[in-house]
Amino acid sequence: MIEFSGVTKSFGKRTILDSVSFKVEEKQILAILGPSGVGKTTILRMAAGTIKPDAGCVHTDRQRIGFIFQEPRLLPWRTALANVTLVLQNRGLTRDEQVGRAAAILKRLGLQGFEHYYPAHLSGGMRQRVAIARAFVLDPDLALLDEPFTGLDIGLKLSLQQMLLELLAWHPCAMIYVTHEPQDAVLLADRAIVLDGKPGKIVASMDFDRPRGEREPSYIQEQAAKLTAVLTAKK
Amino acid sequence: MNNRLKPRGVAPLLWMVTGIVVFALAWQAMSQVYGPLLVATPAETLEATVHLFTSPPAAAAFSRTLGRVLLALGLQIMAGLAVGMLAGFYPWIEDLLKPAISILVAVPPVALALFVIFVFGGGERQVVAAAVALGFPLLYNGAVTAVRSVDVDLLEMLRVFRVPRATQLLAAYVPATVHSLLPSILLAAGLTVRLMIMAEVIVGVDRGIGQALSQARVHMATAEIFAWMLMMATTVLLIEGVMLYLVKSHVLAWQARR
Numbered sequence: 250m251i252e253f254s255g256v257t258k259s260f261g262k263r264t265i266l267d268s269v270s271f272k273v274e275e276k277q278i279l280a281i282l283g284p285s286g287v288g289k290t291t292i293l294r295m296a297a298g299t300i301k302p303d304a305g306c307v308h309t310d311r312q313r314i315g316f317i318f319q320e321p322r323l324l325p326w327r328t329a330l331a332n333v334t335l336v337l338q339n340r341g342l343t344r345d346e347q348v349g350r351a352a353a354i355l356k357r358l359g360l361q362g363f364e365h366y367y368p369a370h371l372s373g374g375m376r377q378r379v380a381i382a383r384a385f386v387l388d389p390d391l392a393l394l395d396e397p398f399t400g401l402d403i404g405l406k407l408s409l410q411q412m413l414l415e416l417l418a419w420h421p422c423a424m425i426y427v428t429h430e431p432q433d434a435v436l437l438a439d440r441a442i443v444l445d446g447k448p449g450k451i452v453a454s455m456d457f458d459r460p461r462g463e464r465e466p467s468y469i470q471e472q473a474a475k476l477t478a479v480l481t482a483k484k
Numbered sequence: 485m486n487n488r489l490k491p492r493g494v495a496p497l498l499w500m501v502t503g504i505v506v507f508a509l510a511w512q513a514m515s516q517v518y519g520p521l522l523v524a525t526p527a528e529t530l531e532a533t534v535h536l537f538t539s540p541p542a543a544a545a546f547s548r549t550l551g552r553v554l555l556a557l558g559l560q561i562m563a564g565l566a567v568g569m570l571a572g573f574y575p576w577i578e579d580l581l582k583p584a585i586s587i588l589v590a591v592p593p594v595a596l597a598l599f600v601i602f603v604f605g606g607g608e609r610q611v612v613a614a615a616v617a618l619g620f621p622l623l624y625n626g627a628v629t630a631v632r633s634v635d636v637d638l639l640e641m642l643r644v645f646r647v648p649r650a651t652q653l654l655a656a657y658v659p660a661t662v663h664s665l666l667p668s669i670l671l672a673a674g675l676t677v678r679l680m681i682m683a684e685v686i687v688g689v690d691r692g693i694g695q696a697l698s699q700a701r702v703h704m705a706t707a708e709i710f711a712w713m714l715m716m717a718t719t720v721l722l723i724e725g726v727m728l729y730l731v732k733s734h735v736l737a738w739q740a741r742r
């Protein structure tokens with residue numbers, strides 16, 4: 250579980266977030282939508298513990314956090330395998346265990362045979378898959394996703410979303426998923442909140458009652474349309 | 485593909501050979517004008533070079549100098565990387581070292597070599613120390629800049645995944661710094677050969693190219709001096725070539741395109 254209670258955050262004189270409160274239960278996926286600069290990434294950074302709120306508190310009992318950024322952020326001088334094993338260091342695993350786990354998740358994501366390739370030798374989609382592998386190799390109890398499919402072509406995006414859904418089915422965990430796309434939110438999340446304003450506040454919240462596996466295109470369209478209406482109404 | 489990256493066939497080799505021929509002709513002409521006592525002819529120089537190659541004392545002098553160069557270069561790289569990275573992390577260290585680095589950069593190499601003789605006396609260790617001190621600022625400044633230019637997004641990623649500090653240093657800072665330092669390391673390799681021989685000549689250490697050059701000068705053996713110069717130039721090119729090869733094949737493998 251992770252809970253934001255009355256969280257306010259400023260950078261210099263500019264207040265980014267004002268009294269933001271929400272809770273993500275175990276194995277629940279929360280989507281955060283809103284315009285650019287409203288504080289979505291700031292929420293993820295606070296959830297990851299790299300920045301602290303100025304007021305309010307972020308309470309979490311999560312030990313292992315996986316983060317997928319908008320861009321893969323792989324170390325260019327390390328191979329795909331070495332980029333994944335990097336996050337397993339200092340976690341009580343032997344070198345063989347680290348390599349075994351990293352190779353297994355790379356295989357699950359269709360990267361078998363590419364373990365020893367450097368990021369520069371991989372396509373954009375493959376690099377993002379390595380980044381997904383790096384986040385999930387930890388068996389995270391909280392995954393934080395910062396618009397990981399932005400800028401990808403539609404085919405690649407759908408294929409990565411499918412892989413992510415399979416990973417979540419294999420290893421369910423709490424997740425906060427920042428996106429601009431209402432359809433992506435409905436496809437992946439259990440609940441969505443919409444941030445708006447300067448400073449950013451929660452202006453709407455929506456629960457998706459149907460289980461993820463049972464959401465037909467018509468349901469996704471219908472819920473996405475509702476979310477879009479909320480987003481456009483606030484502009 | 486970018487036109488500048490396209491293979492250029494044998495043209496570069498032909499131009500290079502032409503350059504060597506033109507240089508040799510100009511050299512020959514100078515030797516005709518000034519006389520072989522002042523400027524040895526290319527043929528005399530080549531003959532002296534062959535003689536040096538087959539002479540055990542000359543080979544010993546060469547290997548002695550080469551050993552000192554490699555030692556000084558290794559120390560420069562280690563010290564430059566370590567101290568430069570520390571100064572990159574902690575600005576107060578950079579401020580503390582600024583006066584000393586400024587002096588090392590500003591003082592002419594010959595003055596520093598003379599300073600070493602007067603203060604510490606002439607000897608092998610002093611010569612190596614002088615070469616290290618002269619080459620150090622180049623690598624130090626490169627390391628300071630490199631540490632501060634490490635991609636902040638990568639550093640944020642390491643923090644998010646709670647990668648231990650020591651691993652962050654080895655996995656991110658050191659490779660990024662070494663990569664940025666490569667041009668400086670190649671520059672330092674050539675510089676160190678020149679500085680070492682100059683320091684050997686001035687300090688007058690036993691055995692080494694510097695001493696051989698001094699003796700050749702005393703005996704007015706112009707062809708031998710030219711032969712040593714030729715060998716030095718070849719040595720610099722070889723060291724730079726070997727380092728470039730190692731760098732390309734190992735360190736920069738991650739940049740190569742398949």
